Amino acid sequence: MALAAAASASAHSMTWQSLGAAPAELTLDFTLPTGQSFRWRQTGQAEFTGVVDNRVVKVQQTPSDVRYQVIARGDNAASSEDAAVLRNYFNLQACLEELSQEWSSRDARYKSIHSYFPGARVLRQDPVECLFEFICSSNNHISRIHGMVERLCRDYGTPILHASTSQASTAAAAVGGKDTVAAAEEEQKAVPDLAFYSFPTLEQLSAASEAALRAEGFGYRAKFITGTVQALLAKPGGGKQWLYSLRNVPYKEASEALCELPGIGPKVAACICLFALDKHEAIPVDTHVWQLAVRYYTPQLKGKTMNKKIMVAVEDAFIERFGPWAGWAHNTLFISELATQRERLPEQLRPGGKSKASKSRKAAKGDTEEVSDQSEMMKVEQAAVQKRTLNMDIDTVDDSTESRPIQRARRGAKHKQTKVQGAGNNGNTNGQSDAVVAEEPGVSKKAKSQKPTSKAKSKQTAGKVNSSDAAGAQSDICTRSSSLAVAADAAIDQALQDASIRL
DNA sequence: AAACAACCTGCTTT
């Protein structure tokens, strides 16, 4: 192991390249692990490694920039295109700072929280990859989605960088500073996870059976994946082209087209539209955004049950409030709601529910309940805005502390009856175990039927559109004054170097 | 049209 480490370390002594994006434009911590892509692994204190367009890329935050190294390339990945590929992936033609200023002038809540989450960018991902990532996301949490996507790539994708030659693994071994046994164990455990694969093509994915996917822990999403693969392959041009063409049609049209595919409803469609199809106004309304909405933007909808119509109402409210790039504004607001991120907000800006960390901290200090409720918070924010003479209309959110998600009450009620047979999960924790899927974990009633289902049979046009370059459709609102490079000082360099691998 | 039950799983909380 050590030998492999040394060998590859010297083999990969390349240098960092500047991406030319200041933290206000791109902050990796708010962009990569916050649920819009599940293809990145944190491989250091301020460093992530992932695969972009057939390249294994390491990106690292510095105080003034983000820099990158392409540590491996697959077929047809020319190094001359690295920079363009990454600028495209990080959507750097848009100027987030400028947008942020605009949103701040339009909305009190955004204004009060955005400085705690600078550089939360919306990526421009590959549509195929993005689509399957978000089929996996339904009724699921980030860490499991991440594992599922990883297995999908490992099982059906093309390896670009093997574990034995991975720089990341060498770092793991080198940094391990403990006794050699522990280090060896650590490395052994780490190695299988440190290979990098391209995301499988539709053709590669067509090799996956529902049974195999279930055996890998995809649950009921297994048939969504196989169903969508088939549906896409049946499109003229093989599916990939069809999907890319959605970049050139209006949001609504793209969303409706996506919703024809099994496993894709309005929320997942909005994710794909926002994160891969250039629909900057798309608002994925999930449980977090729903709470945001009834708290600040559509209080009149409180108590309603979530459905397509309600989602559209929420979306419209966001678009009216934030404008054509509302999806980007939503992204920052969404992140501020995540349990893993909301602790960054000062107490008085934090929404009602407290996270574990917050709870235990309070418990330790013998603190009592939180002081301000939503209405007070809103008043403070409104006052702040009005003081600045911004005559924007601020929704008055009166009322009280409905801290609990509405759907929770709903679920609590229904679970009384359900549960029962779902409780006994048939053992195969950790996914891999057996190869041949137990013919019927939860296949209670129908299932099995590979039928196209009602959604597949309705319409299916959307094949037209001009084939102009998709990137051209985007506006260049920023003349990017390259606050570039600025060689990070040695101290930071050192610190970053010392960072250990973290999964 | 709207509401709700069912669905896979892993991790946390009671």
Added chain:
DNA sequence: AAAAGCAGGTTGT
């Protein structure tokens, strides 16, 4: 320790 709760939802009734 067993059970319920929850996680960036979709589908069928």
